[in-house]
Amino acid sequence: xxxxxxxxxxxxxxxxxxxxxxxxxxxxxxxxxxxxxxxxxxxxxxxxxxxxxxxxxxxxxxxxxxxxxxxxxxxxxxxxxxxxxxxxxxxxxxxxxxxxxxxxxxxxxxxxxxxxxxxxxxxxxxxxxxxx
Numbered sequence: 001x002x003x004x005x006x007x008x009x010x011x012x013x014x015x016x017x018x019x020x021x022x023x024x025x026x027x028x029x030x031x032x033x034x035x036x037x038x039x040x041x042x043x044x045x046x047x048x049x050x051x052x053x054x055x056x057x058x059x060x061x062x063x064x065x066x067x068x069x070x071x072x073x074x075x076x077x078x079x080x081x082x083x084x085x086x087x088x089x090x091x092x093x094x095x096x097x098x099x100x101x102x103x104x105x106x107x108x109x110x111x112x113x114x115x116x117x118x119x120x121x122x123x124x125x126x127x128x129x130x131x132x
Contacts, residue, residue: 018064
């Protein structure tokens with residue numbers, strides 16, 4: 001389940017070649033935008049607390065993608081965890097691997113109350129972290 005810069009149409013990441021087709025899906029958590037210079041990337045913190053919302057993303061079959069390359073890209077601030085995801089088959093929840101933020105939020109992090117990083121980029125005019 002990708003909810004940020006790895007979603008289709010956000011940026012072109014060579015290590016995602018071979019990724020199967022995706023479908024819109026959501027999970028529950030607090031979504032934050034993290035600044036990196038002039039670019040931004042998201043951080044999902046699974047929670048049912050006050051800041052929780054439906055976090056929008058895309059769920060995929062892993063296909064021939066190299067998961068180790070994605071783990072390396074995500075780095076030490078994220079941990080791949082199994083979370084409940086709604087929307088994969090249109091019949092309710094399933095589980096999927098999701099990169100969850102495990103570090104303290106840095107200064108300048110912004111809550112994305114509606115839970116959609118792509119929509120937030122469009123609304124704010126900010127640029128996503130990209131391979132370029």
